[in-house]
Amino acid sequence: xxxxxxxxxxxxxxxxxxxxxxxxxxxxxxxxxxxxxxxxxxxxxxxxxxxxxxxxxxxxxxxxxxxxxxxxxxxxxxxxxxxxxxxxxxxxxxxxxxxxxxxxxxxxxxxxxxxxxxxxxxxxxxxxxxxxxxxxxxxxxxxxxxxxxxxxxxxxxxxxxxxxxxxxxxxxxxxxxxxxxxxxxxxxxxxxxxxxxxxxxxxxxxxxxxxxxxxxxxxxxxxxxxxxxxxxxxxxxxxxxxxxxxxxxxxxxxxxxxxxxxxxxxxxxxxxxxxxxxxxxxxxxxxxxxxxxxxxxxxxxxxxxxxxxxxxxxxxxxxxxxxxxxxxxxxxxxxxxxxxxxxxxxxxxxxxxxxxxxxxxxxxxxxxxxxxxxxxxxxxxxxxxxxxxxxxxxxxxxxxxxxxxxxxxxxxxxxxxxxxxxxxxxxxxxxxxxxxxxxxxxxxxxxxxxxxxxxxxxxxxxxxxxxxxxxxxxxxxxxxxxxxxxxxxxxxx
Amino acid sequence: xxxxxxxxxxxxxxxxxxxxxxxxxxxxxxxxxxxxxxxxxxxxxxxxxxxxxxxxxxxxxxxxxxxxxxxxxxxxxxxxxxxxxxxxxxxxxx
Numbered sequence: 001x002x003x004x005x006x007x008x009x010x011x012x013x014x015x016x017x018x019x020x021x022x023x024x025x026x027x028x029x030x031x032x033x034x035x036x037x038x039x040x041x042x043x044x045x046x047x048x049x050x051x052x053x054x055x056x057x058x059x060x061x062x063x064x065x066x067x068x069x070x071x072x073x074x075x076x077x078x079x080x081x082x083x084x085x086x087x088x089x090x091x092x093x094x095x096x097x098x099x100x101x102x103x104x105x106x107x108x109x110x111x112x113x114x115x116x117x118x119x120x121x122x123x124x125x126x127x128x129x130x131x132x133x134x135x136x137x138x139x140x141x142x143x144x145x146x147x148x149x150x151x152x153x154x155x156x157x158x159x160x161x162x163x164x165x166x167x168x169x170x171x172x173x174x175x176x177x178x179x180x181x182x183x184x185x186x187x188x189x190x191x192x193x194x195x196x197x198x199x200x201x202x203x204x205x206x207x208x209x210x211x212x213x214x215x216x217x218x219x220x221x222x223x224x225x226x227x228x229x230x231x232x233x234x235x236x237x238x239x240x241x242x243x244x245x246x247x248x249x250x251x252x253x254x255x256x257x258x259x260x261x262x263x264x265x266x267x268x269x270x271x272x273x274x275x276x277x278x279x280x281x282x283x284x285x286x287x288x289x290x291x292x293x294x295x296x297x298x299x300x301x302x303x304x305x306x307x308x309x310x311x312x313x314x315x316x317x318x319x320x321x322x323x324x325x326x327x328x329x330x331x332x333x334x335x336x337x338x339x340x341x342x343x344x345x346x347x348x349x350x351x352x353x354x355x356x357x358x359x360x361x362x363x364x365x366x367x368x369x370x371x372x373x374x375x376x377x378x379x380x381x382x383x384x385x386x387x388x389x390x391x392x393x394x395x396x397x398x399x400x401x402x403x404x405x406x407x408x409x410x411x412x413x414x415x416x417x418x419x420x421x422x423x424x425x426x427x428x429x430x431x432x433x434x435x436x437x438x439x440x441x442x443x444x445x446x447x448x449x450x451x452x453x454x455x456x457x458x459x460x461x462x463x464x465x466x467x468x469x470x471x472x473x474x475x476x477x478x479x480x481x482x483x484x485x486x487x488x489x490x491x492x493x
Numbered sequence: 494x495x496x497x498x499x500x501x502x503x504x505x506x507x508x509x510x511x512x513x514x515x516x517x518x519x520x521x522x523x524x525x526x527x528x529x530x531x532x533x534x535x536x537x538x539x540x541x542x543x544x545x546x547x548x549x550x551x552x553x554x555x556x557x558x559x560x561x562x563x564x565x566x567x568x569x570x571x572x573x574x575x576x577x578x579x580x581x582x583x584x585x586x587x
Contacts, residue, residue, distance in 0.1 A: 037559060044563055051566060051579045052569045069556065070555070149586075154581070288507065298553055
């Protein structure tokens with residue numbers, strides 16, 4: 001795909017003094033590999049820990065220490081590449097990227113420059129209103145993370161903790177294929193979802209497991225690309241959107257005043273809601289990459305790549321397509337269900353052998369709605385898939401109506417138990433005895449002659465009658481049956 | 494390829510090596526001699542030959558994903574200024 005050719009939708013254009021502009025966005029997403037130990041050392045890669053406790057002499061760059069690669073991290077990168085439908089390179093090379101910073105004890109980061117482990121791939125991203133776009137992935141490479149500096153412990157000093165130093169990162173570089181903050185946000189959300197499905201990154205942005213460098217430029221719609229600025233280390237999807245919008249307006253302001261954009265690294269200040277130049281990094285741009293003499297080229301066995309490919313789980317796009325095809329769900333409902341593997345699995349447990357749409361309605365509207373409200377997840381749901389399935393059975397069989405089902409759901413949530421038993425012991429079974437319903441209807445009609453007159457002039461009042469009948473039957477009648485019967489008796493069409 | 498005084502200053506700065514101004518011309522000359530020596534290699538025709546990465550045919554050594562190291566923070570920070578097992582450096586903040 002030719003990235004330069006794609007023009008933003010008109011709704012995403014930004015109005016300037018000299019006409020419309022569009023935003024061009026490319027992303028470098030850093031995703032921490034889900035692994036027990038570090039990329040080149042046997043120290044723990046677990047988040048947190050006491051300062052410098054998860055550090056080996058390799059991570060602290062003590063003289064004479066040599067890196068030895070973690071083969072699981074390599075496989076995780078391959079797995080991610082396959083999940084992004086990308087080319088896997090059987091030979092890749094580690095290089096040293098040289099710069100000085102207190103949280104980088106080696107004075108260089110081991111990364112991959114000319115020959116990354118994963119080449120071109122593609123991510124399909126869904127936008128509002130059922131629209132879908134393809135974002136090109138240029139490459140994915142493995143590299144070491146740096147340590148962490150703390151600046152709030154002392155007025156004149158910075159504190160450095162190397163626990164994160166040497167953890168394996170996957171840097172996923174996109175093509176400049178995004179045209180709005182919403183597209184960039186949707187792309188990162190999708191990447192996160194795919195990696196969580198694959199089990200290659202936990203996607204925990206609060207803990208820094210995923211961070212993005214955002215490249216932003218602006219142009220008149222369809223014109224050649226302009227000069228870009230790179231916003232470093234954005235650690236939340238919301239901030240990323242804000243940073244993009246701010247940066248685009250800043251650049252448009254400069255260009256419309258007749259200025260030019262300097263290619264530079266910037267920082268997003270979430271408190272002030274603005275980006276600012278990181279002057280100190282300007283010199284650092286000459287990284288003097290060269291192949292790391294401590295590491296041989298990384299060679300992958302094509303049979304192992306095929307094995308990993310065969311072991312991939314069903315990914316979100318495929319799962320959603322299957323939910324639409326085999327359960328008859330809307331694309332939207334299917335997308336809601338596949339956000340997490342656990343929620344999709346829960347739905348399938350409920351829907352097994354039952355009506356797919358009805359099951360989806362109960363899982364999404366009642367269960368997910370309630371879980372969200374109470375800050376719970378599918379894993380900690382008080383109502384199990386088996387219980388909810390039992391409830392769906394009772395609705396499908398016509399044993400209870402939808403309104404009673406909500407009451408039963410409430411009981412399942414607060415007290416637990418078996419749906420069929422709850423309905424039985426509490427006498428909630430739907431009244432299907434037509435004679436009983438008819439009796440209730442007749443009663444309401446006979447004691448409310450004024451309302452009977454009124455409803456003839458205003459048929460929408462029928463709802464009041466239905467409500468009254470439902471009340472006298474303890475909510476156990478089928479509202480549709482009641483409504484039909486009332487219409488007949490009151491001669492309303 | 495030849496190195497001028499400006500390049501010497503830039504390389505020194507990137508490598509965080511303090512170079513006195515009076516030493517710059519001498520270093521440029523020395524670097525040029527070294528580079529000229531290495532450039533003899535350009536005379537060899539290497540068309541179609543893959544770069545040599547090891548003199549013996551060796552595979553990259555790999556480890557299993559097991560935690561086998563770490564948990565000696567005291568030793569990590571032993572050689573420098575530290576507090577609560579953090580390294581302490583002059584304040585660096587953007």
